[in-house]
Amino acid sequence: MPAETVRIAGGQGFYGDSPAAAIAIAKEKACDYIVNDALAELTMSILQKDKMKDPKLGYPRDIEFNATTLFPLAFKNGIKIVSNSGGLNPVNAAKRVAAIMNQQGITGVKIAAITGDDFLPKLKEVLESGNELSNMDTAQPFRENEYPPTHANVYIGSKSIKEALDEGADIILAGRVADPCLTLGVLAHHFGWDLEKDLDKMACGISVGHLLECGGQASGGNSYAEWPMDYPLSNLGYPIAEVSEDGSAVFSKLESQGGKMSRNTLREQLVYEIHDPANYLTPDVTVDLTAVNIEDLEPNKVSFSGAQGKARPEKLKMTIGLMEGFITEQFFFFSWPYAHLKAKKFIEAVEQIWAKLPIKIESSNHRIIGLNGIHEDAAPSPASDKLDDVNELGVRLAIKHVDPKAGKMAMQSIVCLGLNGPPGAISMPGWGKMNKALLSLWPTLVDREMVDEKVEIFTS
């Protein structure tokens, strides 16, 4: 019989997140599993670029640091790591982690790589099988797309996570396993859930996974619900869910850490990136979240239950990244007096200079920071006397271009405005971004039978 409850912590919300909270949890042995989510769409294109430079790469590089910090500590304390940090190269990621742990004299760690989600090498084969890979939003067939693909990954479910844990894996580095399915895989392994039939339990497992997948965003980070925050943010404690066999859970965080766990913080993570709450689609189950029950039990302890499951979607979602060109941006700042007029005059000069250059700018978006930088035309305008008297304003210039040389040329052509422009323009080389990848995402569907998931285990 498995233990009556299992404790799962959300240790990482994105590639680049701090491992400090997960390390604190592992130190205090406050969980049995840590789930780390590393993959966002933009991350996939970054990893693809790494892989093109060096075929051994293509995984989130923070696993190399984790392999000397979090992973050894977790292994020593009997905590398993479940992640999609294999990125676009799970096998090499697993080999690399095994080697790093081996160098530290830590042997016998079973590291699982989960593959099968990467369809970039298979796109032609899929198209030849009769699937037109039509865009889910526009219905356009993929052959009409004019841009080169950067990556193509299918969102896969929890089956291989369960399988890897069944085989005794200590650390899992998967490819594009859908974020909440990392947690469902842990629960299906621990409680022996049937991933075809236990729909309500699976729905709860997915919900718990969803609440854990953004780390500190469920425990008081990025929170309006707990504003003004009466807790420290510098050492936010990440969420820990103690889950029962029926899928219900009690959420908490380490008392030794900052942040807060409340009905409010869980509510705001529950709504995050959800569309129809009655039909939250995942590879394993369709989840109805409309009747969930979230209750404050005591300070920093909150119960969750009541998600219901329905049949999973027939096909799996795949996202293809397409390289459309580049974005270049730059910042400038102006002070009182006439900050607003100076900013406007500056933008006018920039537009006149660029109109004469032999470059093609596909589109542009120039805004005044302090006025409409974030909310653009939806931002209300202050009264003109206030605007004339404002202390400081910034200008952000942003352009799209296909030719990488255009960004450099555009920015070089306006450097002269430091002396020729409105008085006192402040800028600094390196503030903006030059030639940031302009990537469009092509959402489409593939048959489940086309996906060939594989678990490989490497031992340090």
Place this chain on the structure above:
Amino acid sequence: MGKIKLIDIASARSGDKNDLCNIGVMANSSQDYETLVQHLTAEVVKDHFKGLIKGEVIRYEWGSIEALNFVCHAALDGGGSRSLRMDTLGKNFSSHLLRLELEV
């Protein structure tokens, strides 16, 4: 007739999925939730985001957590990795919505 500031009766969180942005609005109490259901319509939200949301806004009621969820289409200038905006992921759609004043 009077005016209520949304920020006084609710909190919000927004996030992205390609060119689509969802804004979850959580009422501070059951009574505030009734006010939201009655007055915070999809049309009011779309109007408040003039110029930012180009497509349809769909509202979902979520009574068990006293929340409304707004799914905004064609809202992120083509999506996070294509957008020329500063807030490429629409994280501040929540902030802008909280500025709304409801006619009640």
